[in-house]
Amino acid sequence: GMVATEKFQALASDKAAPWLSEDSLASKGETPLFVGRGTAALVQACADDPKYQSKVSGTIQWIAEIAARHKIRDERGNCPPSFRAFRGIFGFSWIPLTWVVPWWIIKLMTPLYMKQKPAPPADGDDKKSA
Numbered sequence: 427g428m429v430a431t432e433k434f435q436a437l438a439s440d441k442a443a444p445w446l447s448e449d450s451l452a453s454k455g456e457t458p459l460f461v462g463r464g465t466a467a468l469v470q471a472c473a474d475d476p477k478y479q480s481k482v483s484g485t486i487q488w489i490a491e492i493a494a495r496h497k498i499r500d501e502r503g504n505c506p507p508s509f510r511a512f513r514g515i516f517g518f519s520w521i522p523l524t525w526v527v528p529w530w531i532i533k534l535m536t537p538l539y540m541k542q543k544p545a546p547p548a549d550g551d552d553k554k555s556a
Contacts, residue, residue, distance in 0.1 A: 430455030454507065454514070456489060460500035464489035467496040494523035 428434060430451050438448045456464075468487060472479035490508035492498075499505050507514040510526035 428455050429461060430457050452502075453504070456506050457500045457502070460493065460498070460504075460506070461489050463498045463500070464493045464496075467498055468492050471496075491524070491526060 428446075428451070434446065434451055434455065435448075437443045438446045438451045441447075468482070471492075472482065488508045488510065490506050490511070493505055494508070494511075497505075505523060507523055508526055510532065511521075511523055512525045512527065513519065513521040513523055515527070
C-alpha cells in the first residue's frame with residue numbers, strides 16, 4: 427500500500443498529486459512503523475509454522491492484510507485498509523478488513539496480465555542487410 431513517508435506527505439501538502447490528499451494519507455497511508463510491525467508479524471508467523479512459510483513463500487503479501495489478520499495498529503491507532511479490501515472499495519465500514527478482492531479478479535482487470543500483441547518492428551528492424 428501507500429507508505430506515509432515524508433515524500434508522500436510533501437506531495438499531499440503541496441497538492442502535487444491530484445489523487446493524494448493529507449486526509450487520505452492520514453487515514454489510508456501506512457506508516458513506516460506499521461510496515462515494520464506487519465513485516466515482523468509475517469516473519470514470526472513463518473517461524474511459528476513452517477507450513478505457513480511454505481504457503482506464502484514466493485507470493486505477494488500485502489502488509490495491510492497481514493496487519494488485519496494479526497490485529498496490528500500503527501502509532502496512531504489505525505489499521506489502514508488494503509487497496510484490495512472491499513471496505514475501501516465500497517466504503518462500508520462494517521465490512522471486515524480481511525475481506526479482499528481475490529487475485530484472479532485483479533489479474534483479469536489488469537492490462538499487464540491481459541494478452542498483449544507484440545509491438546510492430548521499428549523502421550529498418552524487419553529488413554535484412556544483403
